[in-house]
Amino acid sequence: MSRITLSNLAHSYLANPKGDDDFALKEMDHVWDDGGAYALLGASGCGKTTLLNIISGLVRPSQGRVLFGDRDVTDAATTERNIAQVFQFPVVYDTMTVRENLAFPLRNRGMDAGYIAKRVNQIAQMIGMEDILSKKARGLTADAKQKISLGRGMVREDVNAILFDEPLTVIDPHMKWELRTQLKSLHREFGHTMIYVTHDQTEALTFADKVVVMHEGRVVQMGTPEELFETPAHTFVGYFIGSPGMNLLDAEISGSEARLQGVSVELGAVYGPTSGRTQIGIRPEYVTVSDEGLPVTVKRVEDVGRHRIVRAELGGQPLNAILPEGMAVPGDNARVAFAPAKINVYANDWRVAPSDIGRGA
Amino acid sequence: MQSRSSAVVMTIYLLFLLIPIYWLINMSLKTNTEITSTFSLWPQTFTLQNYVTILTDPSWYMGYVNSLIYVTLNVVISLTVALPAAYAFSRYNFMGDKHLFFWLLTNRMAPPAVFALPFFQLYSSVGLFDTHIAIALAHCLFNVPLAVWILEGFMRGVPKEIDETAYIDGYSFPKFFVKIFMPLIASGIGVAAFFCFMFSWVELLLSRTLATVNAKSIAATMTRTVSASGMDWGVLAAAGVLTIVPGALVIYFVRNYIAKGFALGRV
Amino acid sequence: MDKTQNNKAWFLVLPVLLLVAFSAVLPLMTVVNYAFNDTFGQNEFFWEGLGWFEDMVSSERLHDALGRQILFSGIILAIQVPLGIFIALNMPKKGFWSSLVLILMALPLLIPFNVVGTIWQIFGRVDIGLLGHTLAAMGVDYNYTNDALDAWITLVVMDVWHWTSLVALLCYAGLQSIPQAYYQAAKIDQATRWSIFRYIELPKMKGVLLIAVLLRFMDSFMIYTEPFVLTGGGPGNSTTFLSIDLAKMATGQFDLGPAAAFSLMYFCVILLISWVFYTVMTNLDREENR
Numbered sequence: 011m012s013r014i015t016l017s018n019l020a021h022s023y024l025a026n027p028k029g030d031d032d033f034a035l036k037e038m039d040h041v042w043d044d045g046g047a048y049a050l051l052g053a054s055g056c057g058k059t060t061l062l063n064i065i066s067g068l069v070r071p072s073q074g075r076v077l078f079g080d081r082d083v084t085d086a087a088t089t090e091r092n093i094a095q096v097f098q099f100p101v102v103y104d105t106m107t108v109r110e111n112l113a114f115p116l117r118n119r120g121m122d123a124g125y126i127a128k129r130v131n132q133i134a135q136m137i138g139m140e141d142i143l144s145k146k147a148r149g150l151t152a153d154a155k156q157k158i159s160l161g162r163g164m165v166r167e168d169v170n171a172i173l174f175d176e177p178l179t180v181i182d183p184h185m186k187w188e189l190r191t192q193l194k195s196l197h198r199e200f201g202h203t204m205i206y207v208t209h210d211q212t213e214a215l216t217f218a219d220k221v222v223v224m225h226e227g228r229v230v231q232m233g234t235p236e237e238l239f240e241t242p243a244h245t246f247v248g249y250f251i252g253s254p255g256m257n258l259l260d261a262e263i264s265g266s267e268a269r270l271q272g273v274s275v276e277l278g279a280v281y282g283p284t285s286g287r288t289q290i291g292i293r294p295e296y297v298t299v300s301d302e303g304l305p306v307t308v309k310r311v312e313d314v315g316r317h318r319i320v321r322a323e324l325g326g327q328p329l330n331a332i333l334p335e336g337m338a339v340p341g342d343n344a345r346v347a348f349a350p351a352k353i354n355v356y357a358n359d360w361r362v363a364p365s366d367i368g369r370g371a
Numbered sequence: 372m373q374s375r376s377s378a379v380v381m382t383i384y385l386l387f388l389l390i391p392i393y394w395l396i397n398m399s400l401k402t403n404t405e406i407t408s409t410f411s412l413w414p415q416t417f418t419l420q421n422y423v424t425i426l427t428d429p430s431w432y433m434g435y436v437n438s439l440i441y442v443t444l445n446v447v448i449s450l451t452v453a454l455p456a457a458y459a460f461s462r463y464n465f466m467g468d469k470h471l472f473f474w475l476l477t478n479r480m481a482p483p484a485v486f487a488l489p490f491f492q493l494y495s496s497v498g499l500f501d502t503h504i505a506i507a508l509a510h511c512l513f514n515v516p517l518a519v520w521i522l523e524g525f526m527r528g529v530p531k532e533i534d535e536t537a538y539i540d541g542y543s544f545p546k547f548f549v550k551i552f553m554p555l556i557a558s559g560i561g562v563a564a565f566f567c568f569m570f571s572w573v574e575l576l577l578s579r580t581l582a583t584v585n586a587k588s589i590a591a592t593m594t595r596t597v598s599a600s601g602m603d604w605g606v607l608a609a610a611g612v613l614t615i616v617p618g619a620l621v622i623y624f625v626r627n628y629i630a631k632g633f634a635l636g637r638v
Numbered sequence: 639m640d641k642t643q644n645n646k647a648w649f650l651v652l653p654v655l656l657l658v659a660f661s662a663v664l665p666l667m668t669v670v671n672y673a674f675n676d677t678f679g680q681n682e683f684f685w686e687g688l689g690w691f692e693d694m695v696s697s698e699r700l701h702d703a704l705g706r707q708i709l710f711s712g713i714i715l716a717i718q719v720p721l722g723i724f725i726a727l728n729m730p731k732k733g734f735w736s737s738l739v740l741i742l743m744a745l746p747l748l749i750p751f752n753v754v755g756t757i758w759q760i761f762g763r764v765d766i767g768l769l770g771h772t773l774a775a776m777g778v779d780y781n782y783t784n785d786a787l788d789a790w791i792t793l794v795v796m797d798v799w800h801w802t803s804l805v806a807l808l809c810y811a812g813l814q815s816i817p818q819a820y821y822q823a824a825k826i827d828q829a830t831r832w833s834i835f836r837y838i839e840l841p842k843m844k845g846v847l848l849i850a851v852l853l854r855f856m857d858s859f860m861i862y863t864e865p866f867v868l869t870g871g872g873p874g875n876s877t878t879f880l881s882i883d884l885a886k887m888a889t890g891q892f893d894l895g896p897a898a899a900f901s902l903m904y905f906c907v908i909l910l911i912s913w914v915f916y917t918v919m920t921n922l923d924r925e926e927n928r
Contacts, residue, residue: 068822088825095826097819103837114837118828162827377728384725385742391761391799392745394768398760406766452653459650464641471651473913478662480912482860484881485901488888489665512661515654573750575863576885590750604766611753618748622741 012079012170014042014065014203019074021060027072034060036227037074042220044079045201047194049218051208053250057227058207059175065205066173067091078170094163095173099180100155102147102162108134109143111158112165119166129165136196137161152180160189164196171203178213190217211251223247239293240352245359248291254319254330256291256354263288263355263362271325273304278351279364286358294319296352297331299340303347311339322346392615399608406604421609431606434589435613437503438572441586444507445571446564449514453563457522458548462531472519479516486512487580494581503586509577514567521566525559565625572618589614672898690899700900702875703883707859710879714797714858719851721798722805723843727835729810740810743803755867758796762868782869786876789869793877796864801854808850812843852915859908880904 021035030036035057042048050058063069064076067088075084083091094115102111112130121129134140137157142150147158156177163172174193178186194217197204208214214221215235222232223246230244231237242248248256261268261275263283268275268290275290299320306322306329318333320340331346333339355362398406399421400414409415425431459465460472490509491500499505533555537547553560579591593610673690730736746754762782764770773780782792816838824834862881865871871878871886878886884904888897 066822066826088822089828093826095823097823099817099819101817101819101823103841105837105841114829115827118830118833159823162823377730380725380728381730381739384728385739388742388746388799388803390768391757394761395757398766410766410771412768448657452657455650456654459647462641463644463647465643465645465647465651468647471655475654475658477909477912478658480856480908481662482862482881482884482901482904482908484860484862484884484888485669485905486662486665487885488894488897489668490661492668493665508657508661511657515658519654569748572748575750575752576881590752593752593756604760607756608760611749611756614750614753615745615748619741619745622744622748626737626741 012081012203013044013077014171014205015075015077016040016042016065017075017077019064019071019076021057021064021069021071021073034227035064035071038229040222040229040232042203042205045203047197047204047206047217047219049206049208049214049221050224051211051214051221051250052224053209056224058224060227061224062173062175062205062207065171066093066095092166092169093171093173094166094169095175096156096159096163096177098176100152100159102150102155102158104148105146107144107146108139108150108158111147112143112161115162115166129167133161133165136164137192153182153185156181157189160193164200164202167200169202171205174204174206174208176208177206178208178210186213193217211253215251223250225250241354241361242291243361245289245291245356248293248354248356252293252295254294256293257297257329258289258291258356259324259327259329261288261290263290268353268355270304275304275348275353276350277353277355281355281362282365284355284357284362289356291354291356292348292352294330294332296349297329298347298349299331299333299337299344300347301345303345306344306346308340308342308344320344395608395611398604399612401605403603403605418605421605422613424606425609425613431592431610434587434592437582437586438578438588438590439617441503441506441510441578441588442568442571444503445510445514446567448507449511449518449567450560450564452511453515453518453522454553454560455548457519457526458552460519460523461526462534475516475519477516479513479520481512483513483574483576487576490577491580501582501585505581506578506586506588507571509581510571510574514570517566517570518563521563522556522559525556525562529555561625565621568621569618669898669901672894673902675895690895691903693896693899695903697896699875699883703878703880706876706878707880710793710861711855711858713794714801715851715854717794717798718802718805718854719847722802722850723809723847725802725806726809726813726843727839729806731814740807743807746800746803749800751863752867754796754800755864758792758799758864759868762792784873786873789873789877793865793868796868797858797861800864801857805850805854808846809843812846813839816842848915848918852912855911855915856908859911 016038018037018039019035020033020037022033024032027033050061052058060069064071067083067086067090071084075082077083078091103114106114109130112133113126116126116129130143131140134143137160139154139157139161142154147155150158160177163174178189181189190213193204193206196202206214206217208217215238219234220232221235221238223230223238223244225244225246231242231247233243238247238251242251242256245256245258248258259270261270263269263277263281266277266280268277270290277290304324306324309321309323311333312319312321317335318337318339320331320333322329322331322344324346329346355364397413400417400419401411402416402418402420405411405414405416460468486509490505494500494502494505494509499508529552533551534547537551542551573590575588575590578588582588582591589610593607593614729739749757761767762770762780764774764781770780770782779785780788782788820838821834824838829837860881861879862885865877865879866882866885869877871882884897884900887900888894
């Protein structure tokens with residue numbers, strides 16, 4: 011188990027990258043704590059699998075170093091890094107029994123037979139497969155096979171990290187929840203450093219202590235689920251996390267006031283002057299439909315069960331609001347109010363921090 | 372990693388495959404005097420005369436034409452009958468399907484030598500002896516089962532929902548089959564055609580038995596090159612080289628499907 | 639896949655049925671007819687019963703040919719299957735080299751059988767062939783037209799040259815279907831090269847390998863053209879395999895009765911072996927799909 015340091019890391023699949031666009035992974039500097047549960051979240055093609063492959067040693071980064079603890083492993087082969095990985099599709103050795111599958115990584119490392127038997131039983135119990143240990147892996151369902159893969163990833167106690175590459179893609183929804191919960195408790199029990207790649211925000215937010223959101227080859231934010239929700243560092247995070255995502259509205263900022271289409275909106279803090287495209291972001295959860303405030307045109311109302319989503323337009327820009335259960339559905343011309351403390355300000359997609367009181371204009 | 376030793380292995384193997392072919396080409400470019408008098412690794416007196424002989428003498432070049440005609444006929448016939456049958460095997464259970472399928476496959480396993488004489492008599496009695504169609508039909512014996520088998524493998528990979536959707540959309544069976552289904556298994560059809568071509572093109576025994584003059588194949592023509600002055604090695608080699616050409620062309624065209632093709636849709 | 643029960647599917651199979659009936663059943667009937675009768679031409683037949691079969695079963699000549707045939711097929715399989723797997727493992731996986739290697743390897747498969755014979759006939763000759771000449775220059779007493787052992791070696795090398803690529807390409811196709819993740823997982827599990835072969839590659843190749851063995855067994859068991867061109871069955875009868883013997887009997891000497899009886903037995907042996915293979919294969923399929 012060890013801390014993972016990504017220092018000055020960048021990767022391009024081209025031999026001679028020219029511009030920023032040629033990099034699949036743009037320069038980054040991160041330290042991931044020992045024993046943390048991290049989720050790499052992003053849409054497909056954002057570079058999360060590339061990053062995972064760099065950590066596992068399948069891809070050598072074109073620049074920068076990877077450190078496990080204090081050891082530089084940038085040039086070390088996968089086998090030397092002492093990691094475990096669970097893939098998107100179940101990788102099991104078909105001709106072996108479940109028991110042999112679980113024992114395989116230990117046997118290859120020449121562990122003693124008694125220890126292997128004990129450890130395999132322990133793991134089998136955790137993944138709920140102790141009854142079918144002697145069955146051939148070939149005949150099992152995809153769920154069961156993926157459980158074996160998870161078990162094989164978990165079976166070694168001394169690994170530096172366990173990497174998960176969208177491991178629940180092929181699993182039935184109800185099993186997803188069960189496996190995710192199991193993973194979480196396994197993490198608590200053993201304290202391995204775990205890195206979990208996914209494009210599913212629910213998976214990321216429920217599994218990880220820290221979520222690393224990636225967008226176009228860049229880590230745009232690393233933070234707890236709460237931070238991602240309350241203060242998205244980038245408009246992509248705002249848009250990607252939450253359902254529906256954060257509302258973004260073009261605005262002009264002056265001090266503690268934003269002007270939207272000529273109407274002024276109060277902000278929770280004071281901001282310095284901004285440059286470039288300026289937007290305010292407000293989560294639909296913090297938009298209240300009421301009799302006062304900004305006038306909007308309601309397009310439609312979707313009932314998603316525990317609440318309703320109001321799809322509206324504010325001066326031509328889409329605006330969503332969440333209507334708690336029991337609230338009346340607004341007419342075509344409604345008004346909305348924003349919770350001032352929950353408004354974030356963005357300039358060129360990046361969040362602008364409020365300036366100290368008194369320095370504002 | 373393993374790449375260097377792999378390169379060595381592959382180089383040795385490819386040399387083993389190519390040197391005999393090179394030798395044939397080498398000989399085809401030599402004069403007969405050179406072949407029999409001196410031993411040289413490449414032609415000392417370079418000549419195209421052997422090729423000229425073949426391409427100007429109808430008894431030679433008609434062999435190629437005949438071979439190409441019956442091979443093409445065979446590919447067309449094999450695929451035409453194999454497509455619906457393969458569809459039936461891949462989609463439906465019907466009375467005796469398993470036995471029928473096995474029986475078809477056994478025909479692929481039948482030694483052509485067993486059939487040579489009966490074919491000769493059968494085709495003679497119906498007046499088909501020494502025609503292209505006779506040889507094409509005879510080759511169907513082993514190509515049709517193979518084509519059915521390959522196509523069935525590919526068709527199994529196409530979800531049945533596609534058929535159902537098409538019927539719901541109002542397609543008739545023939546229209547669905549030609550317009551929707553066949554494009555979906557285009558690579559399978561290509562692979563089946565490749566194998567039919569291959570086995571029909573390389574076969575000698577039946578094609579030699581069933582034709583004497585009009586439909587005589589190049590393979591059969593080549594078995595008689597003993598002239599008055601002894602073996603005409605140069606011409607024989609040139610004829611051999613020319614038989615490799617169509618095969619090489621076919622491979623070139625299907626090169627992107629070869630790997631998939633050899634899986635026969637079964638992997 | 640679940641299949642629907644539908645006896646109308648017979649209509650789709652009908653064309654194949656008619657065609658194969660014409661090109662297989664009718665000729666086979668003729669063979670059966672000959673096998674049990676004697677004829678002096680003019681379509682006059684005399685009932686011979688099992689006479690021809692008895693002659694054939696007790697024929698020394700047939701026993702020898704059968705023995706040679708089994709030995710030949712055995713040697714061919716013993717060489718080509720391991721060699722084919724080995725070559726497949728070493729083939730480049732993608733890119734320009736992979737296409738080139740595929741094309742070059744497929745080349746011998748598309749050369750007409752008799753030309754294959756011709757190529758090696760020329761290649762092995764001491765006076766004009768590279769192989770024969772080189773061996774002679776090295777002081778090896780090599781002459782495939784006089785020496786039975788040399789003829790055998792030449793035939794085996796020729797068949798290896800001709801058909802190993804088929805086995806290799808089939809295995810290669812099997813290997814190509816293994817997702818990259820398996821190799822990565824094996825690396826992470828610290829599997830040895832042998833383990834990767836034993837637990838990942840071999841199981842994936844099993845299906846195609848059976849096909850390869852089946853095809854190679856059948857085709858080597860029926861081999862006719864190449865030895866016919868290369869050695870003509872000689873020297874003596876040392877390379878006279880079943881098909882060559884049969885063709886000699888039927889088209890050379892017009893011993894139709896014995897040839898037909900021989901054909902039927904030959905066919906039955908092949909049928910029996912095919913059936914065993916087919917059963918094994920379909921059982922395997924079922925097991926995989928379970």
